[in-house]
Amino acid sequence: MKNFRMTPNKLMIALFAAVLCGTSLTTVILPKKEKSENENRYLAQMPSVVNTKKLQSAENPADVWNSVKWQYINDRTGSAFKDDFETYLCDHLAGRETWVKASNGIQRLSGKQEINGVYTVDDQMIQLLKPFDQEQFYDNLNAINDFAGRFPEKQMFMMIAPTVQELFTNKIPSYMDFLSERVVIDTAYHALTNVGTIDCRSYLSSSEDEYVYYRTDHHWTSLGAFYAYQSAAKALGYAAYGYNSFNIETASEDFRGTLYSKTLDDSVTPDSIEYFTPANNEPKIKMTCVDGDKVSEYDSLYVRDFLNEKDKYSSFTGSNVPLVTIETDVENDKTLLIVKDSYAHSLVPFLANHYSKIAMVDMRYISTDLNQLIDLDEYSQVLFMYNAETFVEDGNLTKLGLTK
Amino acid sequence: MVFSGLTFMLAFLPIVLILYYIVPKKGKNIVILVSGLLFYGWGEPLYVFVMILSTFIDYTAGRIMDKNDDKPKVRTACLLISVIMNLSLLGIFKYSDFLVNSINGWFGLDITNPFVRLFNAMFKGINGEIDKLPMPIGISFFTFQSMSYTIDLYRRKIKVQKSAVSFMAFVTLFPQIVAGPIVRYEDVQNELDDRSITEDMVGSGISRFITGLGKKVLIADNIGALWDSVKAIELSSLTAPEAWLGILAFTFQIYFDFSGYSDMAIGLGKMMGFNFPENFNYPYMSKSISEFWRRWHMTLGGWFKSYLYFPLGGSRKGLPRTVINLLIVWTVTGIWHGASWNFMIWGAYFGVLIVLEKLFLGKILDKIPSFFSWLYTFVLVVIGWVMFDYVPAGTVHFSEVFGRIFGYVGVMFGANGFHISNFAVNALVNYGVIFAVCIIGSTDTLKRISAYIKEKAPKWTLYGYPVVQTAVMLASVAFITTSSYHPFLYFNF
Numbered sequence: 092m093k094n095f096r097m098t099p100n101k102l103m104i105a106l107f108a109a110v111l112c113g114t115s116l117t118t119v120i121l122p123k124k125e126k127s128e129n130e131n132r133y134l135a136q137m138p139s140v141v142n143t144k145k146l147q148s149a150e151n152p153a154d155v156w157n158s159v160k161w162q163y164i165n166d167r168t169g170s171a172f173k174d175d176f177e178t179y180l181c182d183h184l185a186g187r188e189t190w191v192k193a194s195n196g197i198q199r200l201s202g203k204q205e206i207n208g209v210y211t212v213d214d215q216m217i218q219l220l221k222p223f224d225q226e227q228f229y230d231n232l233n234a235i236n237d238f239a240g241r242f243p244e245k246q247m248f249m250m251i252a253p254t255v256q257e258l259f260t261n262k263i264p265s266y267m268d269f270l271s272e273r274v275v276i277d278t279a280y281h282a283l284t285n286v287g288t289i290d291c292r293s294y295l296s297s298s299e300d301e302y303v304y305y306r307t308d309h310h311w312t313s314l315g316a317f318y319a320y321q322s323a324a325k326a327l328g329y330a331a332y333g334y335n336s337f338n339i340e341t342a343s344e345d346f347r348g349t350l351y352s353k354t355l356d357d358s359v360t361p362d363s364i365e366y367f368t369p370a371n372n373e374p375k376i377k378m379t380c381v382d383g384d385k386v387s388e389y390d391s392l393y394v395r396d397f398l399n400e401k402d403k404y405s406s407f408t409g410s411n412v413p414l415v416t417i418e419t420d421v422e423n424d425k426t427l428l429i430v431k432d433s434y435a436h437s438l439v440p441f442l443a444n445h446y447s448k449i450a451m452v453d454m455r456y457i458s459t460d461l462n463q464l465i466d467l468d469e470y471s472q473v474l475f476m477y478n479a480e481t482f483v484e485d486g487n488l489t490k491l492g493l494t495k
Numbered sequence: 496m497v498f499s500g501l502t503f504m505l506a507f508l509p510i511v512l513i514l515y516y517i518v519p520k521k522g523k524n525i526v527i528l529v530s531g532l533l534f535y536g537w538g539e540p541l542y543v544f545v546m547i548l549s550t551f552i553d554y555t556a557g558r559i560m561d562k563n564d565d566k567p568k569v570r571t572a573c574l575l576i577s578v579i580m581n582l583s584l585l586g587i588f589k590y591s592d593f594l595v596n597s598i599n600g601w602f603g604l605d606i607t608n609p610f611v612r613l614f615n616a617m618f619k620g621i622n623g624e625i626d627k628l629p630m631p632i633g634i635s636f637f638t639f640q641s642m643s644y645t646i647d648l649y650r651r652k653i654k655v656q657k658s659a660v661s662f663m664a665f666v667t668l669f670p671q672i673v674a675g676p677i678v679r680y681e682d683v684q685n686e687l688d689d690r691s692i693t694e695d696m697v698g699s700g701i702s703r704f705i706t707g708l709g710k711k712v713l714i715a716d717n718i719g720a721l722w723d724s725v726k727a728i729e730l731s732s733l734t735a736p737e738a739w740l741g742i743l744a745f746t747f748q749i750y751f752d753f754s755g756y757s758d759m760a761i762g763l764g765k766m767m768g769f770n771f772p773e774n775f776n777y778p779y780m781s782k783s784i785s786e787f788w789r790r791w792h793m794t795l796g797g798w799f800k801s802y803l804y805f806p807l808g809g810s811r812k813g814l815p816r817t818v819i820n821l822l823i824v825w826t827v828t829g830i831w832h833g834a835s836w837n838f839m840i841w842g843a844y845f846g847v848l849i850v851l852e853k854l855f856l857g858k859i860l861d862k863i864p865s866f867f868s869w870l871y872t873f874v875l876v877v878i879g880w881v882m883f884d885y886v887p888a889g890t891v892h893f894s895e896v897f898g899r900i901f902g903y904v905g906v907m908f909g910a911n912g913f914h915i916s917n918f919a920v921n922a923l924v925n926y927g928v929i930f931a932v933c934i935i936g937s938t939d940t941l942k943r944i945s946a947y948i949k950e951k952a953p954k955w956t957l958y959g960y961p962v963v964q965t966a967v968m969l970a971s972v973a974f975i976t977t978s979s980y981h982p983f984l985y986f987n988f
Contacts, residue, residue, distance in 0.1 A: 100698025103961035107701045110968055115505040130981060161621030164540050167629055173502070173537055180501040181979030184972075191980045194973035201717075201928040266920035 117185035124183070128401040129352040134182040138175035140164055192355045204267065207353040212262050214359055216350035217255050218309050219269035223483040228275075231488040232282045235475055238491045239285040242467070248326055249475040250289040251276045251482050252311065252319060252434050255304035258295065272479040279482070286475075289326045294318035305362040308348020309480070310404055313339075313365045313437050320441035327427075327472060329445050337367040342395070346403040364403055366393055369444055374419040376443065381464070382412040382456075392417065392440045407436035413456040414464045417449040428470035430454060432485070435476040454487040461494040496537040497673075498759045499711050501975060507534065511669075515767060516692075524664040524687070527767070531667025535632070538673075541622060542631035546666070549584055553577050553641040554662045557648050561655035570649060577645035581638040589635065592628050593834035600891035633673035635831060637666055639798055644680035646802055653681050661687050670763035674756045676774040677794040683769055690768035700765025702964050707758025709967040712974045714936065715752035718744045718929050721922055726885070728918070730902050731911070736919040738906040744926070745884055746877050747933035750779065753792070772797075779876070779937040782868040783860050784848040787876055795831070799824050821853070822846040836896050837886035841879055848875060878904055 126133045145158035164172050184190060195206050204210055210217045239247040256263070257272045273292070280288040295303055295311075295318055303315035311319070317334070324331035346362040378389040387409070397406035408415055411433055427442065429435050429451045436451075443449060450465050461467055477485070496503050511530045518526050536543035556573040563569035587610050595608040611628050644665070647653045656662040665687055671678050725733070725741025757774035764771040778791035788796050804824045810817040822843065829842015852860070860868040881903045886896050902910075935941065948956060 098694070098698075099957040099961055100694050102958055103698045103701050103964065104694070106961050106965040107705075107968070110965060110972075111504065111509050114972065115509055118505065132981070162623045165618075165622040173496070177500050177502050178979060180505060181976050184501065184505075184976050187976060187980075190973040190976040193970065194977040197713075197970055197973070203925050205925075264921075264924070266917035266924070268918070268921060 114185060118180070118183060121183075121185050127182075129188065129355065131349075131352065131402075135175065135179045137179055138163075138172050140172050188355060192357070195354060195356065204264075206356070209350050209353050210263060210267065211354065211356060211359060212259065215255065215259060215304075215306050216354065216356070216359055217259055217263065218350055218353075218480065219263070219267065220254075220256055220272055220275070220480055220483070221268065222270060227486055228279075228483050229282070231482060231485065232279055234488045234491045235286060236282075236284050238473075238494065241495070242473075243285070245470065246472045247286040247475075248289055248323075248473065249280070249283055249286050250291060250319065250323060250477075251279055252476070252478045253292055253295060254309060254311075254478050254480055257292070257479075258304065275479050275483060287326055289323050289474075291319040291322040294321055305346070305348050305350075305404075306359050307351035307362055308346065308404060309350055309478075310348070310434060311437065312362075313367050313440075316434075316437040317367060317441060319438055323438070323442070323474070324445070327442075327445075327474070331441075332369060332444060336370055338370050340366045340368065342366050342393070342406065343398050343403050347401075348404060352401075364398070364406065367440060372444075374421050374444060377418045378408065379416045379418075380409045380412050381414040381416070392443060404433070404436070408439055408451070409436075411453050411456065413453055415451040416465070417443055417446075417451075419443055419447055419449075421445065421447050423447055426450075426470045426472070428452065428465070428467070428473045429476055430473065430488075430491070431476040432478060432481040434478045434481075438476065454490055455485065457487075458490055459493060461491075467494065496534050498756070498763075499708060499971070499975060501972075502537075504972070504975075507537075512766065523767075524658075524660050527664040527669070528660055528667055531664070531669045531672060534669040535667060535672055538632050541618065542629075542634075545584065545588075545631055546637060547663075549580060549638070550641060550663055550666045551659075552580055553645055553666075554656070554659055556645050557655050557662070558657070560645070560648055574645055574649040578642060581642045585634060585638050588628060588630050590830075590834045596889060597836075597891045636675050636677055637672060639677050640671075640679065641666055642802070643677075643798065647679070647681055653684055656680075656684075656687070658688075668764070668767075668769070670760040670767070670769075671771060674753075674760070675792075675794060676757050676760060676771050677798050678771050679794075679798070682772055686769050692766075692768040696765045696768060698961075700762045700767075702762070702960065703765060704759050704762030705964045705968045705971075707755040707760075707762060708971045710751040710755030710758060710936070712971040713967070714929065714933060715748045715750075715755060716974070718926060718933060719748040719752070721926050722748055722884075724918075724922075730899075730906065733903075733906045734911050734916055734919070735907060735909050735913045736915050737922075738903060740919060740922050740926075742877055742881055742885075742903070742907065743930070746779075746880050747930070747937065749880065749883075750775075750937060751933065777937065777939050779873060780869070780939065781872050781876075782865055783852055783857060783872055784845060784875060785852050785857065787872055788845065788849070795828070799828055803827065817853070818850050821850050825849065832883070833888075835886070835888060836891065836893065837882050837900070840896065840900070841882040844879060844882060878907075881907075 124134055140160055140163065142158045142160060146155065149155045149158055160172070166172075166174075181187075198206060205219065208218060208221065210219055235247075235249065239245075253272045253276065256269065260271070260273075263269065276290075276292070280290070295315060301314060302312055303318060304311050317337075321331045341363050343364040344361065346364050348362060351359070376390055376392055378392055380387045380389070389409075392408050394406050394409045397403055397410075402410065405411075408417075417439065421444065423446070425446045426448045427446050427450075429439070429442075429449065431451055431453060432455075439449065439451065448469065450470065452461060452464065457464065496507060498504075507530075511526065515523060515526045515530075532543060532547070535546060539546075556577040560570045560573040563573075591608050591610050595606055598604060599606055608628060611625060614622075614628060615624055644653070644656070644662075648655060656665070665678075665680060665683060666672070668678070668683075721744040722741050725737055725744070728737065754775040761771045761773070772794050774792060774794050776790040776793065778787050781787040781790055804820060807820045807823065808816055809820065812820075825842045825846025826839055827842070829845070830839045832838045832841070848856075860871065882900050885903050886899045890896050890899070
């Protein structure tokens, strides 16, 4: 290489070759991940144009021909082999999340204020409430009204929790594309009949400087849930325990939640997860999580295994499953059925101090009469617990109509 | 296959380029041919055979024409076969559905396109049943390219291509196969058989490719999102600022998308030793519509000029014929862009404007301050984009087509008032930087700065270009990857 002289063109060629071949080779060599923790999904698998089973059992050329997935090759609706192959490459590109972080960073630099529907201000990620299907919203309310009408002997309550957007409304530019959760909650409460409404906003909104919502996750913190519990207890008919009656344990200090997963923005401080346990008279717990045939039992409401995973919020009574029942040694005959989304998971540890039995059902994973899962007669109180965003979006509440 | 995908950039391109560079000179056209068929067949596994067949017919027509040099009738017959075949392919695959739908729509009939039936009868087993004839990607480009060969051969402008491989390589040359520039045979005839690949060509080719990639991925796709959200707003509630922001977004989207694609093609061509013709020359700086069309999609304008306008007589047969010829050429240009009435209207609109400029407007434009002639051109081009993209595909009734176009243009000029909505403010905040980049990128500012640097600045600064270009490439890959990043709040396992 005696005569080698560097030129701008040579540098261009070298850099281009290095980036393309480097990225390409590392992608080929690196082991493939099965799932993406941050996206909460399985990554694409290498697609194939032949049906291997058919090919192996092929006896003549016609069978071989038939083992090729011709329609899959020729498809024009965006789900052909070539499309799946591109998805496969994108899903398994070496250093994928670093690429995504880079592009999100460039987007922010260019003035984009929302990444994947998340707005970040003052070390706080906020998922904005987007215009939603009004019909769905009223269908959900009607489903609850109908349900209440069918079981007049039960006390019914509804609590729609605002998300952090409500607390930060004045920090979000008014021209941004989002709806007021306050209006949504008021409208919903107005439309409910025979259902007691629990307004947890007064506590939450007066605690602006407190840590009531996670910075990187769409849920409320244990403290936020504690305030909601103060409001709920009043309506449900008992005196809530005060702040000082709880021992508070910091279970994790490096929780990055769902909103982090959407933006991969490392600049926001990771969250801490706190467990509130009664200082005195901590009830004995038997918690049973039922997901089809999979039944898991715990003697605590906190499933600490999740603290070692990405999804640390699920350490509150486990991940979302169709049914969770909680039996306590609290000596009263009070029972509560909670029809809920995941906001209820950090609220339940407070409520458990006041009931001998609680059942949590998640309508998103249930498509039958509730009586097939639980004995509805056992429960004297029913609490519908949703956050505003899930409530307007969710299309599963109407399945309550299956319960007679 | 598209250039702006990982399949192309991380798998196809590195492998093909390495092969191409290590194979000896004689074999390079075979690499082009095979890679071109793979490139095209990846997206069109079925229609790749249509392309092979049509190329083969054009090649054979050329050979027969050449062998019968002294028999005018045979030569004419060969030309006719080639032209009729190419135009029939276009007619069947691009326009037959449109024609049948329009007739059905106007007369309330329910005729099925016979070609759809034929397609289903032949390919149902491997393609599934269709009710609309799928159009082969790039058919408007490769038919025009092949035709340029037989027509020019007939005119004795070029020499026959004896090698079937070289001719196939010309048509399947993957950089330009699906979206141009429309490379005529005469543009590359010498390079096809003998080309040199220099360090300078590869280096500047890479740089050009990356420029195009950045234009497409970082700018066009980005600002296109704004146009999509404006299109989603009901026309009745759209306000003037929103309408302008939307159509300006599209104005830039289509320019950066299309010229970016041409840049990528030209760059890839250079990397392989070809010099393709330029396709865009800062069209939004034009000061008349005639000038705009000399700067926009230049290879298409050139093609129609050589093979339609001049044969019709051009401007040599008196003013009335010139006017008619211009209107014909522009209406055909319009409909070339898509089988839909709005494209025809769009083309005719420019035809009328160009005729007016030829008659008297051109003289006025020359006299007024250049800012006003630029403004006149730009606003009319932008209104043209409303015709181009605001009419849903498959609209056959003229009342609907014109209703959409006039409705939108009306809103732009205040039919629904000039209220500055939250949407408009939001768009300005979120897209302000991109708009600024688009405006600068549509002018020759950067080119001039770069020329200045090359002349005046110290030599080492030239090493800055490859570094910047590499950053652009990395950012583009990041954007492509991110489009596949889909987080789910609830489990999707």
